[in-house]
Amino acid sequence: xxxxxxxxxxxxGRALTEAYRAAGETVIATAxxxxxxxxxxxxxxxxxxxxxxxxxxxxxxxxLVCNAGVYLDKGQGMDGYPAQMWAHTFAVNVxxxxxxxxxxxxxxxxxxxxxxxxxxxxxxxxxxxxxxxIYRASKAAALNLGRNLAQDLAPEGIAVGIYHPGWxxxxxxxxxxxxxxxxxxxxLMARFAALSPQTTGCFQTWDGRPHPF
Numbered sequence: 001x002x003x004x005x006x007x008x009x010x011x012x013g014r015a016l017t018e019a020y021r022a023a024g025e026t027v028i029a030t031a032x033x034x035x036x037x038x039x040x041x042x043x044x045x046x047x048x049x050x051x052x053x054x055x056x057x058x059x060x061x062x063x064l065v066c067n068a069g070v071y072l073d074k075g076q077g078m079d080g081y082p083a084q085m086w087a088h089t090f091a092v093n094v095x096x097x098x099x100x101x102x103x104x105x106x107x108x109x110x111x112x113x114x115x116x117x118x119x120x121x122x123x124x125x126x127x128x129x130x131x132x133x134i135y136r137a138s139k140a141a142a143l144n145l146g147r148n149l150a151q152d153l154a155p156e157g158i159a160v161g162i163y164h165p166g167w168x169x170x171x172x173x174x175x176x177x178x179x180x181x182x183x184x185x186x187x188l189m190a191r192f193a194a195l196s197p198q199t200t201g202c203f204q205t206w207d208g209r210p211h212p213f
Contacts, residue, residue, distance in 0.1 A: 004064050005030065007043075019186075028056060032068075065118070069092060071132075076131075161204065166179045191208060
């Protein structure tokens with residue numbers, strides 16, 4: 001199986017890369033500032049995304065994990081949330097997801113592959129405690145994007161799942177978070193394996209529970 005992971009240089013993306021490689025899978029790991037074994041990809045740069053298919057050649061993609069994301073407005077007050085912060089967050093968390101899927105559709109079609117979008121419980125409209133407006137809005141948009149893509153790609157046999165990875169102890173999640181990266185990754189890998197045309201469009205937690213929209 002060949003898996004392409006965006007944002008693979010840290011946190012959940014890095015842990016997924018390591019776990020899949022340890023399991024013997026082929027991983028194309030991408031990052032805005034790549035380390036050894038990674039491919040340069042800035043999902044907020046349309047030119048960078050557009051050049052990705054040429055750089056991976058004729059490789060068919062069995063699983064695309066849209067993991068790259070930013071959370072820039074943590075702790076912002078009502079006098080914060082500048083326009084540029086909105087623009088950059090949406091460029092990464094929403095537009096970047098769509099552009100990557102669009103660019104890699106031929107590779108996904110070649111394998112009848114699957115798409116996993118890492119969203120967040122903060123995308124939920126039912127769970128809305130306030131604050132973090134930019135991040136919440138961007139993850140809600142990514143959820144909506146994934147749900148609609150699931151409908152449009154279903155006739156081609158390409159399944160799309162959207163996932164809350166848990167509150168994970170990473171640089172983004174912080175040290176007080178609920179679960180380790182290992183727990184999150186083991187759960188997410190099981191969810192990705194279970195994703196099928198029958199479950200396309202799902203919004204699930206890392207441990208397999210349906211998440212409220």
